[in-house]
Amino acid sequence: MKLTADAKGVFPIAPTPFFDDGAVDHASIDRMMDFYQACGSTGLTVLGQLGEAPKLDFAESLDIASQVIGKAGGMPVVVGVSAPGFASMRALSREVMDRGAAGVMIAPPNTLRTDDQIVNYYHQAVEAIGDDVPFVLQDYPLTFSVQMAPTVIRRIVTDLASCVMLKHEDWPGLEKISALRRFEAEGTMRHISILCGNNGLFLDYEMARGADGANTGYCFPDMLCDFVKWVGEGKIEAAHDLFDAHLPLLRYEQQPGVGLAVRKYVMMRRGILTSAAQRRPGSVLTAQAKTEVDHLLARLGKHDPRARNLV
Incomplete structure (x- = not known):
C-alpha cells in the first residue's frame, strides 16, 4: 500500500537498535515493531535523521528497512533515503519500494539557499x-539550515504529484501550518498530509492548526497515539492534560546532541531496546544526565502509569 495524501495518526520515527559493539540488534527491531503496532501507530518511518542512517552502509540500510517492512503487518512504512547524491537515493528508493515500502522521505541538503534551488532540487530528486x-x-x-516558506512548499506540492506528505519541523511553525491549510481552502494548493516532528514538542497546538498527527521519535509514542486519538474524539482537555504531563521529558529529550541518547535510554528502560548504544560517533549519557532522566520518569509516573516500574 503506497502512502497517500490522506495519511493521519502517528508515524513514529524508529531508532536503529545497536549492541554496545556497534552491531545492528535485529532482535530489538522485532521487539520494537511489536511495540509500535500494539500502541496504536498508524505508520512508521525508518532510517530517519535520528535513526542514525548516515552511519549505515547501503546493505545495512536495505537489510533494516526490509526487516521493518516485513514486521509491519501491513502498516505503511516510510524509508528515509536522503543522501549526498541521487544515485544512492535512487538505488535505496527503488529497492525498498520493491520490498513493500509505502514511500520515502527526502530532506534537503544544507547547501540550498534560494527558493528556486529548493524547488529544483526536489524536481531532480523525483526525476531520480x-x-x-x-x-x-x-x-x-533547525537541522538542515534550509528555510522553506509556505509558498515554496506550495510550489513543490503543485509541481510534483508524488509529494503526498509534509514532515513539518519548523520552529516556530504554527503559522506555516495555518498558511498551508489556508492555501488548500482557497483552492491554490491540493491537500497533503501534514505530520509533525520536533519530538512532538508543539503537537498540542499543531493539531488545532490543521496537522494530521505526529511523525517523530519521542520515547513514549504511545502517548502521542493517545493524544492524537483523543483530539480526534473531541477529548481536548484530557489530551492536553496527558501532553502536559509528558512535556518536561519531551523538552529534555529534544536537546540537540543528547536527545537520541535520552530516547534510547528510556526505550531500553521500557524493555524495547536491549542497549541504549549509538553507533560511533555518538553521544553517551553521563551518570548525572541519567539521574535527571530517571527523576523525570518518576515524576511522569505520578500521572502516567507507563512511566512506572521500568527496568
Missing part, C-alpha cells in the same frame, strides 16, 4: 527516484 514513488517532504530548518 521516479514519479511513481510517493515522497515525504522534510522541512526541518
Whole structure:
C-alpha cells in the first residue's frame, strides 16, 4: 500500500537498535515493531535523521528497512533515503519500494539557499527516484539550515504529484501550518498530509492548526497515539492534560546532541531496546544526565502509569 495524501495518526520515527559493539540488534527491531503496532501507530518511518542512517552502509540500510517492512503487518512504512547524491537515493528508493515500502522521505541538503534551488532540487530528486514513488517532504530548518516558506512548499506540492506528505519541523511553525491549510481552502494548493516532528514538542497546538498527527521519535509514542486519538474524539482537555504531563521529558529529550541518547535510554528502560548504544560517533549519557532522566520518569509516573516500574 503506497502512502497517500490522506495519511493521519502517528508515524513514529524508529531508532536503529545497536549492541554496545556497534552491531545492528535485529532482535530489538522485532521487539520494537511489536511495540509500535500494539500502541496504536498508524505508520512508521525508518532510517530517519535520528535513526542514525548516515552511519549505515547501503546493505545495512536495505537489510533494516526490509526487516521493518516485513514486521509491519501491513502498516505503511516510510524509508528515509536522503543522501549526498541521487544515485544512492535512487538505488535505496527503488529497492525498498520493491520490498513493500509505502514511500520515502527526502530532506534537503544544507547547501540550498534560494527558493528556486529548493524547488529544483526536489524536481531532480523525483526525476531520480521516479514519479511513481510517493515522497515525504522534510522541512526541518533547525537541522538542515534550509528555510522553506509556505509558498515554496506550495510550489513543490503543485509541481510534483508524488509529494503526498509534509514532515513539518519548523520552529516556530504554527503559522506555516495555518498558511498551508489556508492555501488548500482557497483552492491554490491540493491537500497533503501534514505530520509533525520536533519530538512532538508543539503537537498540542499543531493539531488545532490543521496537522494530521505526529511523525517523530519521542520515547513514549504511545502517548502521542493517545493524544492524537483523543483530539480526534473531541477529548481536548484530557489530551492536553496527558501532553502536559509528558512535556518536561519531551523538552529534555529534544536537546540537540543528547536527545537520541535520552530516547534510547528510556526505550531500553521500557524493555524495547536491549542497549541504549549509538553507533560511533555518538553521544553517551553521563551518570548525572541519567539521574535527571530517571527523576523525570518518576515524576511522569505520578500521572502516567507507563512511566512506572521500568527496568
